[in-house]
Amino acid sequence: MSAAPPPPVRVLVADDHQVVRTGFAALLDTQQDFTVVGTACDGAEAVAACGELAPDVVLMDVRMPVLDGIEATRRLTSAEGAAPRVLILTTFDLDAYVYDALCAGASGFLLKDVTAERLFEAVRIVAAGEALLAPGVTRRLIAEFARLRPAAAPDSPAARPSAELSALTPRETQVLRLVAQGLSNAEIAAQLTVTEETVKTHVSRILAKLGLRDRTQAVVMAYETGLVTPSGR
Template sequence: MGEQHIRVVLVDDHPVVRAGVRALVSAQDDLDVVGEAADSAEAVAVVGETKPDVVLMDLSLGDGPGGAETTRLVRDLPSPPQVLVLTTYDTEADVLEAVDAGAAGYLLKDAPPDELFRAIRGTARGETVLAPSVATRLLQRAASPAPKVSPREVEILRLLARGLGNKEMARELLVSEATVKSHLSHIYTKLGVDTRAGAVATAIERRILRP
């Protein structure tokens, strides 16, 4: 069998979380934490230097590029590591973006240590590891129609959340009021609502808008 020690790099902007994962992971005989990074740039550098088997990636990295983008970057490196996303949220959008970026697994931070260890080992073996709640969510969404809002519609949603009326949105976007209404109708259909307030709530819930 290949490597006996799985080399792990941690990417998380929270010192506390890094310390926690390091403490837990290091205590495992077959797992070594060979590096840490607090942001995207650091992550790329550290991964390039240490050539880990697995990268534990947080999705929210503070200012610069997020975890999804960083996942892309490290996956584009020569002999790229497997990326296991370890984050707080399990939004559909987050999961999809991460998987799309080349993540091999998705775990939540409230997972018990055991699950974390198993996930790291599985990921290192090339397996795809999803937290139960994430897997469930994915299946749910896969069954139901995927509501993908267009860029323009997102703009509308943004203005909507600011409480603008159709007329005001029209002025803001330099289009006619009819166009705004048209977009809104499409948004309602896609989000499965029929009021502006509901659209805003659903948009925020699905992370189409950020509060």
């Protein structure tokens, strides 16, 4: 007897433009492994809907009335209990608001002109708790850190890694540093002369020890704590 298929991923779409909102919802509804549980026209409505509908993933526009997507993301990801994973919808891939949203706890971002297949892939990746950001996107995030947060002097307290990272082994610290520099698992494996599966195991342990949801948060923490500085790429 074959095992029952996993339950569909519950998705909520938040965007103040009705055409965008209904368009994404209609696309997602074409997939058997997704269920669109609701939509919202602003951030406040999205937060309230998440409390009632418990989606797994929220597609969140940045610029919305009443409550913007950044603050809505911060409220959702900081709430007690199981928080949905948030995918930010934006028109520009280097939008400064996207940087703020990632720091607020979003799991990644999608351009609004994304193809249907890329949309489906992104939702599945995020729902599974895996990394959404491709290395090129991670490098753009690093560039944004460099622009907004100039590197501290090497001997300053801000340049020394935080005690938060003390739970990591030397190898895990090394892997986190490479992740934060924008390397893919395959690139890290080649550099450390280990298998890609070993790298995946290290990344999983890093996320568990630091209480992080995904690779995006790991990149943010590495820069926030001073483990890596933009000038040290």
